[in-house]
Amino acid sequence: MKRLLFVLSASLVLSMLGGCAAVRPPRGTSAGGASPTGDVASMDGKRDIVLAVANPLEPAATHAGSNLLGYTPSANYGAGQRAASALADIEKAYGVRTITGWPIKALGLYCVVLRPPPGVDRDALIARLAADKRVQLAQPLQEYSVYGNDNGSQQAAPQDGRHYNDPYTDLQRGFVETRAAVAHTVTQGDGVHIAVVDTGADMSHPDLRDHVRDGGDDVDDNNTNAFNSDRHGTEVAGIIAAEGDNHQGMVGIAPTSRISVYKACWYPDPAKGARCNSFTLAKALAAVNDTDARIVNMSLGGPPDPLLGKLLEQLLSSGRIVVAALPPGGGTGGFPDSAPGVIVVRSSDTAPAPAGVLSAPGKDILTTQPGGGYDFTSGSSMAAAHVSGILALLLSLSPRLDARTARDILLRTSSVTHGMLEVDAAAAVAALGAEARKQ
Template identity: 55%
Template sequence: MSRFFAIGLIAALLGLGAHANASAEQALQKPTPDVAITPPADAHTPDSSRDILLAVANPLTAPPARAGSSLIGYASSYYGAGQHAAARMDTIKQRYKLRQVSGWPITSLGLYCAVLEPPSGVSRDELVSALADDEGVELVQPVQDFSVFSADAAEKTTPLSSYNDPYVDMQRGFIAIDAASAQTTTQGRGVVVAIVDTGVDANHPDLKARIRDVHDLVDDTPVMASTDSHGTEVAGIIAAASNNNQGIVGMAPKAMMSIYKACWYAPTVGATARCNTFTLAKALAAINNSSARVINLSLGGPADPLLSKMLQRLVQQGRVVVAAMPPNGRLDGFPNDVPGVLVVRSSSATAAMPGVLSAPGKDILTTQPNGRYDFTSGSSMATAHVSGMAALLLSLSPSMDATALRELMQRTSKVSNGQLQVNAGAAVEVLAPPARHSN
């Protein structure tokens, strides 16, 4: 049995759209297209140990065509760098001798953001301090690193015979969370879950029917996903197909998934997955313009003022953001420090911190690249269980927000194998009578 351990360093910048005035359900209703793979807009990799992120004001007024407002590295269907923003950015670059790596607009905040490379021999900390005092700068910070959370795995089995999927009786998390009971009422139909991670094996027999679209923000060859284990694992837990005589069953097997590859594995043996500020920025910007209701972020890192502002916008739009608690248990870093985010830890015999949800995260059987299956562990997997559970509940009650979902999940949590953790069957029973047909 192989062992899977994927911890990636991720430096994150999120781009979010304007706050919807309609209800969350109405604002996020969009047609469901066929599966489509979006090619990468920029394969350049900013240096998180050196580069900075800088933003200038960029009002929501599109410049005339002759102004040449196309973006550097990323094309937006809304607006680019306006004349004033472009001029201001050029002035700053010349004044501080900065080289622009990439740039793009953040429509919801009225900003134009750029990843900039400091001149040789200049301290990044001193440069950030000087730029913070520049009247033309709205925000400046280092490019920061974030990580996905996994752990080594070991095989466990538990009997189950409710499905024709051959490995369902080995799905410890699926059984402990009482997903089979919940799925007699709802299977997540009509809910889109966005996964920001490494890529996903979109041709996996248990996943391909549940993937709506794939956005590759890293590779020149976006169809290659043979090594994208972490994202494939998360996707299988959330929405692997059911009763297809294949492998496993996902938490919400009739939900659809949108895949945003913002992380990649280095070609060296044993290398960890990495993401950078710009690739993750493009992923979150694309989600803002999508109908995704649930966003799975099995990653984390230091506190980040810009990221916090933008993630708050996502939550305000009615998106349900589900994030993994880091191995150190601290909640003072992104994205766990953003109000409204559902923070999830792997179930433990010890009590969880207030407001933190517990879900199965140890020895979880799930999908792997190249049509395979294996066991894996970590709070990333616990997070995926809660994202799938959120899809089940939103399918029944689309008007629920993150606060209501957290309260319901906590109130209906039950002890399983000596551990208090969320229970999908109990939560669904609160929302719908047992006789209701599956959604």
């Protein structure tokens, strides 16, 4: 894998190219000292169960050990009396063990990850639990993956439009091909808030540290070192919002936007791609629901999931624009790509895209890496990040823009580059301006 070496002298910089929770405890803590995330790495997507019970808000109790949700046993942070009692009875009746639990305020639920007893068939147990009147939802703990990384490298052509002093700008294939520099003569995405649900990201990276924030860690109990060392989220964040005109590195599609990174995915094997599950993704989406983020980037996917579907529907109904990466096989039908209203993006190809699916640069994309570096990467994850950045440009000009209108603008303004139809940031910004002048 070729590596782009970071050089101190600007004159030499291009000369070397080588090888569920809305109610959250304070960072790093939880009620009773227990982990709010559980041991995520030990969760078993082939064995464990996600279960939810009703969790109505209750008046504050007056006795010791109470909080605004009523009496809360330390094992079930954020569970009201009704939820805690139901879960205790369910554990006893079915012989299950709770690994972790978390409240989802937006849905009025308390969720837990359960481990069935040895020798018990999971599907049969889920059917029994689903029939229990105390249970609002019972489903498998499902696993998801991020889409990348096929590494390679290829230099892009020089660009027109706004010129930056960042030395790697002309190497950014996606930035050049989407004509982002031309769009930047009108807008850079100023102030638009984007939630990135992914792995962690390098918060100290010189191209990210000033406007990319840690939104939450639902995997490692806020282990800063682990968060900052994650590759995939760092790559996605850099494509969207790497800082411009700082005399180093590259520039993002929306360099003045704000990003919050929610770590829901991790690397069980550093040599392979990152993984997520129903539990970590549900916590991240519930947290995003309590923010003002208008764009939610999910460069990941997997099977349909009832709980995640409910949370996704909540985000869409509140006016968020959700961007998802097309699975590597090209088919939709899972989470989050199959939900009506989600903008699905594939990596550009000479073959026609599925109906309604956007195409964006996703091969040989130069972007940020943990440790303050830069490298080339590929995948529909990177294509989705380009679209999230362009959407930020549009929302900065038209804050009330909805997902359907935004997708239609991007579809009809896409242009042919190297024989491939791709989103065009400059044309989309111009079309939005033309529509505004007509009104």
